[in-house]
Amino acid sequence: MAEFFALSIIILLFSVILHEVMHGYVALRFGDSTAQRAGRLTLNPIPHIDPIGTILLPGIVLISALLTGSSPGPLLAWAKPVPVNPLNFSSIRKGELFVSAAGVMANFSLAIICALLLRISDTLLFTFPALIDNLLYQGVRINLFLGIFNLLPIPPLDGSKMLMSQLPYGVTRRYQSIEPYGFFILIVLIFIFPTPLFFVLNFLVRFFTKLLLLGL
Numbered sequence: 001m002a003e004f005f006a007l008s009i010i011i012l013l014f015s016v017i018l019h020e021v022m023h024g025y026v027a028l029r030f031g032d033s034t035a036q037r038a039g040r041l042t043l044n045p046i047p048h049i050d051p052i053g054t055i056l057l058p059g060i061v062l063i064s065a066l067l068t069g070s071s072p073g074p075l076l077a078w079a080k081p082v083p084v085n086p087l088n089f090s091s092i093r094k095g096e097l098f099v100s101a102a103g104v105m106a107n108f109s110l111a112i113i114c115a116l117l118l119r120i121s122d123t124l125l126f127t128f129p130a131l132i133d134n135l136l137y138q139g140v141r142i143n144l145f146l147g148i149f150n151l152l153p154i155p156p157l158d159g160s161k162m163l164m165s166q167l168p169y170g171v172t173r174r175y176q177s178i179e180p181y182g183f184f185i186l187i188v189l190i191f192i193f194p195t196p197l198f199f200v201l202n203f204l205v206r207f208f209t210k211l212l213l214l215g216l
Helices: 002-029 051-068 092-121 130-150 158-164 169-176 179-192 194-215
Strands: none
Touching: 002 051, 002 092, 002 130, 092 130, 092 158, 092 194, 130 194, 158 169, 179 194
């Protein structure tokens, strides 16, 4: 059990770090080298670690599950945001959309890869050990959860930036007015009234997990 939790943390860290690296990489493709100059286009975890989002929050969930012998709840985590300057983009609105979507697509891609490996393991051609199967299943769920969560249209999540990049300028300006309160809205939804949010997220994660594992 301890080995499974430790490896789950590694999967989670890799997933949130790749999410941020892809933001920076796509920003570079659109002409903004801010993340590159900050040394953030790397899978080395050290430059990306956020003490709360990368260590404390997932650590509490996993340690609590380990001590109680229960399954861990939703593994929510984040890495330090990659610095991006949209003013450097060759096309600001298109750049905002693709850069914001890059992290989400990275997580969905990892979920698909893990699901494909699980499907391979289910064939007669190759069989993974049970621990690897469980970790791949966890990789599907973790990355679906991260991807879907980041699609929420609440600043500073990617979903809000993707939406703002497509809204008329006037509507975008009004939408941006809630940005200073976005973090507090998320705190309320996650820690004070978590049931509705996590009910919906868990339903979507279960649905798409079954879809990937049965329908690929």
